[in-house]
Amino acid sequence: MKLLPLAALISTTLFASAAAHAADWPESFSKCAAQGGTCDVGSSKRQVSFGIKNKWVVKSLSGKVACTAATFGSDPYPNVDKKCAIGPLDGGTTPPVTPPVTPPVTPPAGSDVLKQAATGWASYTTGTRGGAAAPSTAVYLVSSPSQLLTALKAQAGKPAQIKVSGTIDMASSDNGGAFKSSTDQRVRSLISVPSNTTLIGAGSDARIVNGRIVISGVDNVVVRNLTIENPCDIAPIWDPKDTKTGNWNSQYDGMNVDGATHVWIDHNTFTDAPRTDDKFPIENGKRKQCHDGALDIKNGADYVTVSHNVFEMHEKNTLVGSSDNTTSDDGHLTVTFNNNHYRQVTARAPRVRFGKVHLYNNYYEGDRSAKLYEHHYSIGVGYKAKIISQQNVFDIMGAKECGDVVENSGSSSKVGAIIDSGSVLNNAALGVGGESCKISNAVGWTLPYVPAVIEASKVRESVLRNAGAGKLVVR
Structure with a gap:
């Protein structure tokens, strides 16, 4: 559906205040009735x-x-007592208006927007359906930051489907233009997804640019079919003591799952392009790094499946668990990664602390001598990690042994565990538990679901055919 131009908007318009606190009427209006x-x-x-x-x-x-919904033709906040307020004379100065999302549309039968997680931890217990139960009045097609933010707030956690059309740039003029400071970027880049929501790309090239998708403290969220350009911190900080992560410290992940439950991240593409690391200058003797993570999952998040995504051209890709000191994560961070394509990813694919993490049928491509995004390791087995790995495939130029792709990321006193079956490195058995991968196999759990695992010999072709954005039918 086409968006209505601003000049053609009907006189009744839903919009949100720009004030930092909740207000009951627009700025400069005066209450006239309950x-x-x-x-x-x-x-x-x-x-x-x-x-x-x-x-x-x-x-x-x-x-x-x-002062009734009948007078205004709409109820902006059902089941809550509202207020009326008087503003300027018609033709005078009116408050800024956020263009509304397009009229609701109902996806036809068979559209992938209605699918639910069929495997992995997200399919466990109550399952993950996102906004599949949304009525037709809670299905939106959006193509600008203001429309996206309005749609995300409209249902207040009730089932909603939000379909993204084209490119949504959070630093576009529709959302205030280029970021002016670190604080400004933190506020205006935020895309906060509420419970019971499906956020999905419509068409083959739906994109989120200069945004960070945050799924925090909520339940039942689906994000699919989006190309997410990993955000670039406009003010990275130089830390001469932080040699482990490269001295330049940046904020903002492409997506952050923080303390949320039942989350399905499927058929997306996460990439640094076009702002790849080689586009930035050398300062203090090091390449200035503006990117942080692509996808981080932390702070007790549970029942998460990350499937059929492409992660490409990025350095520090995915953390599961934020730090060795967050011991409250132990017993949580139940996450499945399956059928993902990791291409030119330097490290953390993923790097795990505490979590019961299942990796199967993922395909890794890289080069340990590459000039850009050289491969360091893929799977990081950190403190109290409990990883079950099955039938993953590593095509890593220059990698000679298991230790080149599976790293013991903990320490002698803070160890994790991993078991593997059937994974291959450059067409040979991976060899977890062998001489170069002497890591504990005491993971202490078994799969509570039955995954559709295929043999490693079929993984490369299957992942290349199916992974990434633009592969779904979304109407």
Whole structure:
């Protein structure tokens, strides 16, 4: 569906206040009645709002106005008592309006937007369906930051489907333009996904640029079919003591799953391109690094499946567990990675602490001598990691043994564990537990679900055919 131009918008418009705190009417408006009461607007038409807590509708009205949903033709906050307020004369200065999302659309039967996680930890217990149960009034097609942010807030955690069309650039003029400071970037780059939501790309090239998708403290979220350009911190910090991570410290991940449950991340592409690391200058003797992680999963997140994604051209890809000191993560961080394609990824694919993590049928491509995104390791077995690995395939130029792709990322006193079956490195058995991969196999758990694992000989072709954005049918 096409978006309505601003000039053609109907007089009733849903928008959100730019104030930092929740307000019950737009700035410069004055309360005139509680819901069910009457506003005396006067003989001249004025802007009148109806709503509460940063959600209003505004109409141009005159005379005695009933403060009811029937008057305004919409209920911006169902089941909550609202207020009416009077604003400027019609034709005067009106508050800034966020263009609404397009009218709701119902995806036809067979569209991948209605699918739910079929395997992995996200399929466990209650399963993960996102917004599959959304009514037609909670299905949105969005193509700008303002529309996306409005749609994300509209249902307040009730089932919703949000379909992204084209490129949404969080630093576009629609959202205030280029970031002006680190604080400004933190605020305006945020895309916070509520519970019971499906966020999905429509078409073959739906993109999120200059944004960071945060799934924090919520339940039942699906993110699919998006190309996510990993955000670039406009003010990375130089730390001469931090030689382990390269001295330049940046904020902002492409996606962050933080304390959330039942999350399915499927058929997306995460990439640094076009702002790859070689585009940045050498400062303090090191390449200035503006990227942090592509996808991090931490702080007790549970029942997460990461499937059929492409992770490419990135250095520090995925952390599961934020630090050795976050011991509350032990017993949580139940995550499955399956059928993903890791291409030119330097490290952390993933790097695990504490979690019960299942890796199967993933395909890794890299080069340990590459000038850009040289391969360091793929799987990091950190403190109390409990990894079950099955039938993964590593095509890593220059890698000679298991220790080149599986790293003991802990220490002598903070060890993790991994067991593997059937994985191969450059067409030979991977050899976890052998001379170069002397890591404990005491993972202490077994799979609570039955995965559809294929043999390693079929993984390369299957992943190359199926992984990444643009492979789904979304209408």
